[in-house]
Amino acid sequence: MSLRYKTAIVGAAETSQLGVIPDMSETQLHVDAAINAMRDAGIDASQIDGISATMNPATLAHYLGIVPDWVDNTSVGGTSFLIHMRHAAAAIASGLATTVLCCMGQSGRSRVGVSAPRIGTAAGPSGPSYDVSYPGQFESIYGPLGPTTLFGMGVLRYMKETGTTIEQLASVAVAQRRWSSKVPRAMFRQLVTVEEVLASRMICYPYRLFMCCPVTDGGGAFILTSAERVDDYPTKPVYILGSGEAVETPVVSQMYDMTSSAAFKASSSKAFAEAGVTHADIDHVQIYDAFVHLPIYGLEDLGFVGRGEAGAFIEEGNTSPGGRLPLNTNGGGLSYTHTGMYGMFAMQESVRQVRGEAAHQVEGVRTSFCQGVGGMFMAAGSLIFTNEAPHG
Amino acid sequence: MTEQEYRKPIPHPSPETEFFWRKAGQHELWIQRCIDCGEPFFYPRLHCPDPGCMSDRIEWFRASGRGTLYTYMINHRPAPGFEADAPYAIAVIQLEEGPRMMGNIVGIENTPENLALDMPLKVTFTDATDDIAIPNWEPA
Numbered sequence: 055m056s057l058r059y060k061t062a063i064v065g066a067a068e069t070s071q072l073g074v075i076p077d078m079s080e081t082q083l084h085v086d087a088a089i090n091a092m093r094d095a096g097i098d099a100s101q102i103d104g105i106s107a108t109m110n111p112a113t114l115a116h117y118l119g120i121v122p123d124w125v126d127n128t129s130v131g132g133t134s135f136l137i138h139m140r141h142a143a144a145a146i147a148s149g150l151a152t153t154v155l156c157c158m159g160q161s162g163r164s165r166v167g168v169s170a171p172r173i174g175t176a177a178g179p180s181g182p183s184y185d186v187s188y189p190g191q192f193e194s195i196y197g198p199l200g201p202t203t204l205f206g207m208g209v210l211r212y213m214k215e216t217g218t219t220i221e222q223l224a225s226v227a228v229a230q231r232r233w234s235s236k237v238p239r240a241m242f243r244q245l246v247t248v249e250e251v252l253a254s255r256m257i258c259y260p261y262r263l264f265m266c267c268p269v270t271d272g273g274g275a276f277i278l279t280s281a282e283r284v285d286d287y288p289t290k291p292v293y294i295l296g297s298g299e300a301v302e303t304p305v306v307s308q309m310y311d312m313t314s315s316a317a318f319k320a321s322s323s324k325a326f327a328e329a330g331v332t333h334a335d336i337d338h339v340q341i342y343d344a345f346v347h348l349p350i351y352g353l354e355d356l357g358f359v360g361r362g363e364a365g366a367f368i369e370e371g372n373t374s375p376g377g378r379l380p381l382n383t384n385g386g387g388l389s390y391t392h393t394g395m396y397g398m399f400a401m402q403e404s405v406r407q408v409r410g411e412a413a414h415q416v417e418g419v420r421t422s423f424c425q426g427v428g429g430m431f432m433a434a435g436s437l438i439f440t441n442e443a444p445h446g
Numbered sequence: 447m448t449e450q451e452y453r454k455p456i457p458h459p460s461p462e463t464e465f466f467w468r469k470a471g472q473h474e475l476w477i478q479r480c481i482d483c484g485e486p487f488f489y490p491r492l493h494c495p496d497p498g499c500m501s502d503r504i505e506w507f508r509a510s511g512r513g514t515l516y517t518y519m520i521n522h523r524p525a526p527g528f529e530a531d532a533p534y535a536i537a538v539i540q541l542e543e544g545p546r547m548m549g550n551i552v553g554i555e556n557t558p559e560n561l562a563l564d565m566p567l568k569v570t571f572t573d574a575t576d577d578i579a580i581p582n583w584e585p586a
């Protein structure tokens with residue numbers, strides 16, 4: 055079964071506030087985004103019969119006063135929300151659900167109503183010291199401190215194998231500030247130069263501060279329904295044209311190839327095949343960027359450029375405003391916001407661009423490719439969105 | 447090893463890894479190999495990780511202890527127990543036998559200038575407790 059043109063997003067919204075939200079628990083962030091998305095779609099909660107989230111969907115169902123008969127709680131990191139959308143599309147296409155609320159909220163910075171340890175917490179002597187997992191036995195003992203000290207582990211290898219320079223890596227942050235400079239809700243809006251990126255504080259060589267995402271609070275939600283029902287809603291429908299998902303390994307040092315994501319390749323190729331489109335048909339791209347190497351790995355593993363070409367492609371301005379492949383136009387996780395699980399925000403920007411209502415809108419966007427990552431290249435989700443009606 | 451208390455995280459072996467850590471405690475690096483397809487692998491498992499093989503005929507063998515520096519990062523914000531080392535490299539070592547494993551680099555200041563990718567390394571062990579020693583790597 056293909057999911058091509060089976061479903062459409064008819065409601066989309068983020069939390070009312072974004073960035074630092076000390077007065078909302080993680081549950082409330084989900085609900086705030088969910089209510090905003092339902093209002094966008096012109097519906098109330100009684101019309102929702104499916105819920106997806108990485109937190110317990112029952113908590114959200116009861117909070118909203120409904121008894122949904124379809125749920126998805128897939129939790130493979132920040133790409134989970136793209137995978138939820140794919141699963142929800144399959145559920146709707148097969149008749150298991152009609153109107154699904156896909157939602158996300160995370161108090162990544164303020165840590166309100168959160169049970170999981172803060173990202174970057176070490177498994178130290180006073181931490182989870184009986185962790186017999188692979189990372190617990192064979193990595194924590196060497197002093198990593200969260201994704202900042204592990205996610206970029208393959209970068210020096212990638213640079214050596216491809217000839218990519220540190221200036222090219224820095225240019226990812228530069229390009230994305232060019233986008234976020236016109237995005238009022240972005241955390242960082244000031245333009246930066248390659249020199250400024252490379253002069254920022256060293257965090258974990260080769261990564262300096264401006265090459266890493268911030269940690270914020272926020273959330274987002276979508277209302278997904280059958281493509282046959284889009285006329286019942288006031289919003290401009292955004293159809294799911296293609297989708298993919300894949301998982302590789304929870305341990306970055308054991309990736310099959312530390313300079314390329316097998317999950318990105320598997321997930322994105324599936325989405326292209328389902329959509330029946332080529333790279334030339336894509337007007338806009340979002341690639342989950344917790345760190346500057348992600349858009350580089352992403353452009354190559356998704357096939358937009360060849361092996362080793364992404365650094366120069368970005369450095370030359372191809373992904374910047376006015377470039378031929380607008381990328382991370384909200385400023386990305388690096389500049390817009392990053393609560394810890396950024397995938398929802400990457401999708402929200404794809405949908406805004408396809409609707410034509412983004413803060414830094416690209417003219418004439420019909421299709422957007424959104425690529426998510428979960429963990430540290432552990433998981434991938436891909437979605438291709440379009441505003442063109444079926445058989446149109 | 448000095449008499450100073452070892453303050454870094456200490457591994458807690460599981461049934462699959464107990465042999466690895468027992469040998470590490472004796473300052474020997476042992477990894478596994480599939481008897482049926484011959485492929486060496488790491489981390490320790492009870493069956494061959496080749497999806498087309500899946501054999502449970504597995505044997506341990508002593509690795510050469512030689513490897514090369516595959517990639518690394520240098521952490522400037524130390525994890526608990528690593529304060530005295532910062533900035534320190536968290537490295538991935540390509541073992542001569544094929545598999546990769548993580549390690550710290552000792553016996554040399556951890557600077558980008560000193561740490562060239564593919565430089566030869568040899569294993570060395572840091573005693574953590576009476577029974578546990580941590581495999582680390584030094585320039586060969």
Ligand SMILES: [Zn+2]
Binds near residue numbers: 480481482483496500
């Ligand atoms: Zn085998």
